Amino acid sequence: AQKVTQAQTEISVVEKEDVTLDCVYETRDTTYYLFWYKQPPSGELVFLIRRNSFDEQNEISGRYSWNFQKSTSSFNFTITASQVVDSAVYFCALSEARSGNTPLVFGKGTRLSVIA
Amino acid sequence: DGGITQSPKYLFRKEGQNVTLSCEQNLNHDAMYWYRQDPGQGLRLIYYSQIVNDFQKGDIAEGYSVSREKKESFPLTVTSAQKNPTAFYLCASSIGGLPTGELFFGEGSRLTVL
Numbered sequence A: 001a002q003k004v005t006q007a008q009t010e011i012s013v014v015e016k017e018d019v020t021l022d023c024v025y026e027t028r029d030t031t032y033y034l035f036w037y038k039q040p041p042s043g044e045l046v047f048l049i050r051r052n053s054f055d056e057q058n059e060i061s062g063r064y065s066w067n068f069q070k071s072t073s074s075f076n077f078t079i080t081a082s083q084v085v086d087s088a089v090y091f092c093a094l095s096e097a098r099s100g101n102t103p104l105v106f107g108k109g110t111r112l113s114v115i116a
Numbered sequence B: 001d002g003g004i005t006q007s008p009k010y011l012f013r014k015e016g017q018n019v020t021l022s023c024e025q026n027l028n029h030d031a032m033y034w035y036r037q038d039p040g041q042g043l044r045l046i047y048y049s050q051i052v053n054d055f056q057k058g059d060i061a062e063g064y065s066v067s068r069e070k071k072e073s074f075p076l077t078v079t080s081a082q083k084n085p086t087a088f089y090l091c092a093s094s095i096g097g098l099p100t101g102e103l104f105f106g107e108g109s110r111l112t113v114l
Helices: none
Strands: A003-005 A010-014 A019-021 A024-026 A032-039 A046-052 A059-061 A064-069 A074-079 A088-096 A110-115 B004-007 B010-013 B019-025 B031-038 B042-049 B064-066 B076-078 B087-094 B109-113
Touching: A003 A088, A010 A019, A019 A110, A024 A074, A032 A074, A046 A059, A046 A064, A074 A088, B004 B087, B010 B019, B019 B031, B019 B087, B019 B109, B042 B064
Parallel strands: A010 A110, B010 B109
Antiparallel strands: A003 A024, A019 A074, A032 A046, A032 A088, A059 A064, A064 A074, A088 A110, B004 B019, B019 B076, B031 B042, B031 B087, B064 B076, B087 B109
């Protein structure tokens, strides 16, 4: 069965610090997709990134970067030079691409607080 | 603008009452989903639908019901059989039936049982 673990429940950092959010997943499929979502105080989840299991290249988008390592089943998310606007709950999610629909399974989320 | 609209944003219910949460999308997406969010529990799938007139149970479907009579609408009814209905409910949609693409979420509905 698929599972996503976000061991960090809450993290607090001072503005301009770098912070890494951990995500460990479990799946028996060889083809799967990993996602990160941001949930600001407004409540709506915002898509950040999708990565398929065959693409282990790290990705950088502005201050955001993602490190996908199949050997450790991890898909960690780093925010460089954090800002107050980064304060939110961040969710990692997994989808298995086997036959039949397998909706996203989410981790429990990590609440990030960036203090000015 | 295209997107997902959930209503109401806040809802109060007395025990024993059924309530229906609305979810409408104008993105022309095939698949729609309902998730429940509780503090510290992440998002848990209630029901999902890949096409009109078809839907499947998720992990926590007991005490809930849905319908998918129109492509753009996927209402969720929280019945009196749901033992602990106070939660934040999120509706989402995706382009295809298989969620290899991103989910688009509404702003959520917060239900409180008095």
